[in-house]
Amino acid sequence: MASPSPVSEWLTERPYTATFIAIAMLLLPTISLLRSSGDKTAVPKLPSTIPYVTNTYHYMTNMKTFYERSKAQLRKTSKNILAWNLTPWMKVYLVTSPGHIQALFRPNPAISSDKFFHLIYENLWGASLADREKFLNDNSGRGKVPLPGYENVLPEQRYFAGMHAVFHDHLAATAKSNMLAAIYQRFFAEELEGKFPLGEGVVEGVQQLLNVHMATAATATLAGKGILARWPKLIDWLWDFDKVAASLVWGLPRWMNRSALETRDSLRHACKQYIEEELAKGFDLEADHGNWEPIMGSTFQRETIRWMKQGGFSTEAMGASTMVAMLFGTNANSIPVTVWCLMEVIEDKSLLEAVREEVNTVLETDPDTGARTINMQKLLALPLLQSIYVECIRLHVSMNVTREAIAPVKLGDFTLDKGSLIQACTEISHLDEEVWGDENHPATEFWAARHLKYVDETDENGNVKKVPQFSMAGRQNDWFPYGGGISICPGRHFAKQEIMLTTAIIVARFDLELVGWVNKDGTPSDRPAQNDVKYAGAASVPPDREMRVRFTRRW
Numbered sequence: 016m017a018s019p020s021p022v023s024e025w026l027t028e029r030p031y032t033a034t035f036i037a038i039a040m041l042l043l044p045t046i047s048l049l050r051s052s053g054d055k056t057a058v059p060k061l062p063s064t065i066p067y068v069t070n071t072y073h074y075m076t077n078m079k080t081f082y083e084r085s086k087a088q089l090r091k092t093s094k095n096i097l098a099w100n101l102t103p104w105m106k107v108y109l110v111t112s113p114g115h116i117q118a119l120f121r122p123n124p125a126i127s128s129d130k131f132f133h134l135i136y137e138n139l140w141g142a143s144l145a146d147r148e149k150f151l152n153d154n155s156g157r158g159k160v161p162l163p164g165y166e167n168v169l170p171e172q173r174y175f176a177g178m179h180a181v182f183h184d185h186l187a188a189t190a191k192s193n194m195l196a197a198i199y200q201r202f203f204a205e206e207l208e209g210k211f212p213l214g215e216g217v218v219e220g221v222q223q224l225l226n227v228h229m230a231t232a233a234t235a236t237l238a239g240k241g242i243l244a245r246w247p248k249l250i251d252w253l254w255d256f257d258k259v260a261a262s263l264v265w266g267l268p269r270w271m272n273r274s275a276l277e278t279r280d281s282l283r284h285a286c287k288q289y290i291e292e293e294l295a296k297g298f299d300l301e302a303d304h305g306n307w308e309p310i311m312g313s314t315f316q317r318e319t320i321r322w323m324k325q326g327g328f329s330t331e332a333m334g335a336s337t338m339v340a341m342l343f344g345t346n347a348n349s350i351p352v353t354v355w356c357l358m359e360v361i362e363d364k365s366l367l368e369a370v371r372e373e374v375n376t377v378l379e380t381d382p383d384t385g386a387r388t389i390n391m392q393k394l395l396a397l398p399l400l401q402s403i404y405v406e407c408i409r410l411h412v413s414m415n416v417t418r419e420a421i422a423p424v425k426l427g428d429f430t431l432d433k434g435s436l437i438q439a440c441t442e443i444s445h446l447d448e449e450v451w452g453d454e455n456h457p458a459t460e461f462w463a464a465r466h467l468k469y470v471d472e473t474d475e476n477g478n479v480k481k482v483p484q485f486s487m488a489g490r491q492n493d494w495f496p497y498g499g500g501i502s503i504c505p506g507r508h509f510a511k512q513e514i515m516l517t518t519a520i521i522v523a524r525f526d527l528e529l530v531g532w533v534n535k536d537g538t539p540s541d542r543p544a545q546n547d548v549k550y551a552g553a554a555s556v557p558p559d560r561e562m563r564v565r566f567t568r569r570w
């Protein structure tokens with residue numbers, strides 16, 4: 016999920032509200048003093064010029080500044096933890112060391128990921144109260160065995176566990192993810208063949224290309240081709256939603272965020288209408304449709320909808336929470352990372368050649384048709400491409416993985432208050448110089464070989480040579496772009512396959528010539544792309560510049 020924040024523009028246009036906020040700013044220090052006098056926590060605090068205002072304002076409008084200030088305070092206190100208040104009633108702990116972060120992901124009845132789900136389900140996906148109540152009333156956890164104290168909850172009312180089982184069995188499971196990747200490979204090839212005539216150079220932006228064609232192939236893979244035919248502008252609507260999504264997370268009232276909510280609601284309406292129409296036409300969710308069919312797409316989508324129908328959810332929830340969440344979750348996260356992988360590879364000619372050489376070793380030709388495809392299992396084991404994938408995710412996923420302390424939580428020397436939020440922030444851990452830095456390659460820099468080590472290999476003639484091996488030894492716990500524990504992203508395997516496949520297919524099938532960098536309005540840029548800071552904290556961060564490339568399809 017990703018989007019720029021509209022709050023500062025919004026305040027300038029609304030002088031009365033701005034005045035109200037100014038008065039609140041004057042009053043809140045007094046409340047703060049009253050509250051802090053009773054606060055015995057030893058956790059260092061993130062200072063706030065205006066208590067309860069400055070940090071919240073930065074968090075909601077300028078996450079980059081919030082991170083910079085947090086990093087400076089973490090360095091000063093050397094405690095790997097900070098406390099601050101999102102509202103006078105809501106404390107947030109920001110935790111950094113691998114020990115703290117892994118403790119968040121271990122099973123612990125005092126820690127829950129439900130609150131963040133409720134927040135997103137209501138505000139981002141716009142689910143109705145009747146649909147939300149099913150989850151709100153279920154505190155029995157996502158595991159097969161209910162959490163202590165909830166052993167008597169009826170199996171059909173264990174909504175979190177039911178959802179988790181569908182996600183696990185039909186998306187996260189290796190066989191299902193491999194199947195999705197194979198379908199995606201076919202559809203993405205169709206997209207490229209439709210767009211690029213063989214042997215003819217076509218100049219196109221990398222981001223533009225993937226935003227249209229990777230999104231179309233991934234959407235068709237997961238949700239079927241029917242919805243793309245029914246709503247030919249669906250992909251544009253998804254990207255419109257991407258621009259406003261982060262401003263929706265905290266649930267500002269409609270009068271404060273009208274146009275963002277309208278953008279969300281049109282997308283929800285389109286998905287809901289499609290599902291209603293297809294069910295009314297008689298689509299049988301109980302029938303065996305195989306791994307993929309055009310109307311409802313993958314077993315992942317069909318089984319999720321079937322589970323919701325059995326559980327009494329509305330068709331709006333099926334459209335809103337299943338299709339929108341799934342299509343947005345996959346496209347808005349996997350595509351920006353793939354764009355970065357391609358930009359890095361295309362910009363460096365020797366890297367491009369090295370990746371092409373590597374990818375050529377995993378191409379397979381069908382003896383009957385002559386069609387060339389990529390062997391997925393071999394592709395996933397390529398050391399250089401894996402290193403590039405990890406490096407692009409490390410640098411371009413910016414996400415606060417969030418948990419709630421439903422009882423006091425012991426974390427190292429600290430006890431975190433019941434009712435607080437606990438966040439692990441990728442942008443702090445993934446850029447830690449002590450973990451990722453190299454004397455010639457600081458952690459902030461893209462370095463394709465950062466996750467390679469060279470080992471001796473003896474060939475059949477007994478000659479020993481150094482070969483690269485992918486390695487994250489000692490660093491796995493500092494890399495958590497997909498979250499962790501039982502609510503870890505179930506789409507992580509498919510995301511990795513999509514990202515590596517797309518990069519590999521373009522490198523293998525095209526001659527790629529960098530034409531130049533341009534601004535969003537198409538004018539020449541005097542520098543290459545950087546992270547678009549407006550998307551900091553919103554998961555995958557797209558580049559703020561476009562790379563124009565001459566693509567010449569070779570096969």
Ligand code: HEM
Pocket residue numbers: 128132179182186237341344345346348349352412414416417496497498499500501502503504505506507509510554555
């Ligand atoms: C680079 C790509 C992606 C990134 C960085 C990403 C990241 C995340 C993160 C951080 C979470 C929360 C995990 C937690 O709380 O511990 C999450 C949840 C989720 N993701 Fe992803 N994701 C990606 C791709 C995908 C794809 C491709 C899909 C589906 C096809 C997907 C589906 C989901 C779902 C359904 C959840 C909610 C799981 C639950 O609540 O149990 N994600 N993702």
